[in-house]
Amino acid sequence: xIELKGVTRRFGDAVAVDNIDLTIETGEVCVLVGxxxxxxxxxxxxxxxxxxxxxxxxxxxxEDINKAxxxxxxxxxxxxxxxxxxxxxxTVARNIGVVPDLLKWPTHKRDERVSELLTLLGLDPAxxxxxxxxxxxGGQAQRVGVARALAGDPNILLMDEPFGALDAITRxxxxxxxxxxxRQLSKTTVFVTHDIDEALKxxxxxxxxxxxxxxxxxxxxxxxxxxxxxxxxNLIGKGDRGLKLLALRTVGDVMERYPRPRQSDxxxxxxxxxxxxxxxxxxxxxxxxxxxxxxxxxGDAVGTVKxxxxxxxxx
Amino acid sequence: MRPWLAPVxxxxxxxxxxxxxxxxxxxxxxxxxNTDSLIYTRDSFWFLLQSHIWLVLVSATIGTLVAVSAGIFxxxxxxxxxxxxxxQVASIGQTVPPVAVLALAVPAMGFGEKPTLLxxxxxxxxxxxxxxxxxxxxxxxxxxxxxxxxxxxxxxVLFKVELPLAGRVILAGIRTSVTINIATAAIxxxxxxxxxxDPVIAGLVNGNTAYVVQGAILIGLLALATDSLFxxxxxxxxxxxxx
Ligand SMILES: Nc1ncnc2c1ncn2[C@@H]1O[C@H](COP(=O)(O)OP(=O)(O)OP(=O)(O)O)[C@@H](O)[C@H]1O
Ligand SMILES: [Mg+2]
Numbered sequence: 001x002i003e004l005k006g007v008t009r010r011f012g013d014a015v016a017v018d019n020i021d022l023t024i025e026t027g028e029v030c031v032l033v034g035x036x037x038x039x040x041x042x043x044x045x046x047x048x049x050x051x052x053x054x055x056x057x058x059x060x061x062x063e064d065i066n067k068a069x070x071x072x073x074x075x076x077x078x079x080x081x082x083x084x085x086x087x088x089x090x091t092v093a094r095n096i097g098v099v100p101d102l103l104k105w106p107t108h109k110r111d112e113r114v115s116e117l118l119t120l121l122g123l124d125p126a127x128x129x130x131x132x133x134x135x136x137x138g139g140q141a142q143r144v145g146v147a148r149a150l151a152g153d154p155n156i157l158l159m160d161e162p163f164g165a166l167d168a169i170t171r172x173x174x175x176x177x178x179x180x181x182x183r184q185l186s187k188t189t190v191f192v193t194h195d196i197d198e199a200l201k202x203x204x205x206x207x208x209x210x211x212x213x214x215x216x217x218x219x220x221x222x223x224x225x226x227x228x229x230x231x232x233x234n235l236i237g238k239g240d241r242g243l244k245l246l247a248l249r250t251v252g253d254v255m256e257r258y259p260r261p262r263q264s265d266x267x268x269x270x271x272x273x274x275x276x277x278x279x280x281x282x283x284x285x286x287x288x289x290x291x292x293x294x295x296x297x298x299g300d301a302v303g304t305v306k307x308x309x310x311x312x313x314x315x
Numbered sequence: 316m317r318p319w320l321a322p323v324x325x326x327x328x329x330x331x332x333x334x335x336x337x338x339x340x341x342x343x344x345x346x347x348x349n350t351d352s353l354i355y356t357r358d359s360f361w362f363l364l365q366s367h368i369w370l371v372l373v374s375a376t377i378g379t380l381v382a383v384s385a386g387i388f389x390x391x392x393x394x395x396x397x398x399x400x401x402x403q404v405a406s407i408g409q410t411v412p413p414v415a416v417l418a419l420a421v422p423a424m425g426f427g428e429k430p431t432l433l434x435x436x437x438x439x440x441x442x443x444x445x446x447x448x449x450x451x452x453x454x455x456x457x458x459x460x461x462x463x464x465x466x467x468x469x470x471x472v473l474f475k476v477e478l479p480l481a482g483r484v485i486l487a488g489i490r491t492s493v494t495i496n497i498a499t500a501a502i503x504x505x506x507x508x509x510x511x512x513d514p515v516i517a518g519l520v521n522g523n524t525a526y527v528v529q530g531a532i533l534i535g536l537l538a539l540a541t542d543s544l545f546x547x548x549x550x551x552x553x554x555x556x557x558x
Binding site: 048050071072073074075079081083084085086087088089098099102145148152158 | 455457458459460461462463464465466467468471476479480556
């Protein structure tokens with residue numbers, strides 16, 4: 001658990017972070033959103049003490065972080081940043097293995113961990129591990145950055161726009177991977193973004209920041225339904241709020257499940273359980289159908305979903 | 316192995332010449348037909364070469380240690396206040412000619428090896444210092460931030476990240492410094508150091524071109540060999556750290 005109590009950070013006379021209170025429960029993904037310069041990165045960097053705070057208290061599992069040894073604190077906090085900061089003189093494998101090395105893991109354990117992470121993030125342990133950062137694409141480099149943050153098996157993850165500066169498709173893929181990893185590992189995560197869709201997708205709870213303050217701290221659904229101010233309302237976009245709400249749920253949440261899987265007609269397009277209701281609705285509108293089968297990975301129909309069920313799911 | 320071929324060959328030629336020049340007297344009668352003393356004999360070339368290399372080596376070692384430490388110190392939080400001053404000194408110092416440094420060293424320390432050494436150290440410091448600052452300052456701040464964020468101590472950041480990344484630029488500084496100092500050391504002969512400058516000075520004073528040529532050839536070869544040695548080291552560094 002991470003607790004920020006009345007935390008303030010000034011740069012000279014300018015207040016970057018203004019007396020914020022924020023509690024991040026163990027295993028939760030807290031996403032900080034807000035426009036550029038509102039103090040998201042500053043908040044994050046105070047948590048691993050890359051920046052000292054001007055006043056207030058930051059506790060990790062009840063302990064003031066200023067009482068801990070800063071290196072030991074950081075070894076237990078994975079850190080990934082937008083510009084990746086990969087070490088240009090080390091291979092991908094050595095970059096990912098840096099924290100295990102600092103923790104003095106035995107070599108074989110470190111090597112296993114490195115190839116496990118490469119696989120987890122969709123990189124090839126055989127070919128990509130021996131590359132140097134300058135030989136990677138932007139998306140690959142950000143994956144390596146995330147893998148490096150996970151490598152030491154930290155309890156806490158701090159991620160500062162780790163998928164920024166990527167094209168929509170790669171970004172979407174990495175977000176899916178992030179969700180999958182989070183389901184497997186449930187790390188206490190603080191994730192910074194200025195993309196509200198990314199926030200809605202990944203967050204357990206979202207903290208909306210503006211000019212160094214937290215305007216609202218709540219679940220994605222609550223943020224969408226009850227924005228605390230005009231600023232939050234603008235941030236989430238009034239127009240497609242309903243669709244965003246639909247995007248929070250998956251087909252699996254509302255479908256009617258068959259007692260046992262059935263053969264499906266190979267010609268009808270089906271949905272997957274993990275598809276969002278928003279995507280499902282889009283398919284229905286496009287196909288002009290009231291009902292669609294839900295298919296398993298193997299292609300069997302495991303259930304069905306009706307248009308009314310979809311629309312009720314958003315309510 | 317290819318990169319090491321040139322320096323090894325040049326060093327071999329240099330050593331061979333230093334040993335064999337006295338046997339090549341007939342060759343020099345072309346240059347200086349009107350005299351019997353065709354070969355500089357006050358000291359052996361071999362001895363002068365050693366003494367020359369020794370001066371440069373000692374000054375380069377001291378200069379590198381001092382300049383790199385100073386460069387590291389002023390880029391740490393504790394020394395950051397001195398950074399503007401030190402980098403100014405480093406760039407202004409380069410505009411003072413080496414002869415001036417030698418001339419200033421004499422009243423302070425008299426004649427001989429010591430003032431030469433002092434001048435060489437002082438003059439050799441500057442390119443190394445300048446390149447140390449440039450190398451350390453040129454590292455992507457995101458790399459340093461993530462190194463620290465990963466949990467490296469300051470010493471680990473310095474030795475695992477900063478120095479390997481800045482190393483090639485620092486090496487280039489040492490290369491410049493040593494090359495300049497091979498020439499400067501020769502001028503040291505004017506204030507009593509024993510170097511390959513001796514035959515050159517003696518030749519100029521006595522009007523014996525053969526002496527001048529012998530000294531100049533050896534100094535030139537030494538500079539060439541050293542330069543290609545550094546070239547090879549820089550490449551090896553680049554391969555090791557892949558930059
Ligand atoms: N080292 C620094 N020195 C002075 N001012 C700083 C420093 N770092 C940040 N600031 C200021 O603090 C404020 C908050 O910066 P911060 O980096 O936290 O913003 P951010 O929310 O992460 O923005 P972005 O989305 O653009 O990354 C900004 O006004 C910035 O100018
Ligand atoms: Mg930021």
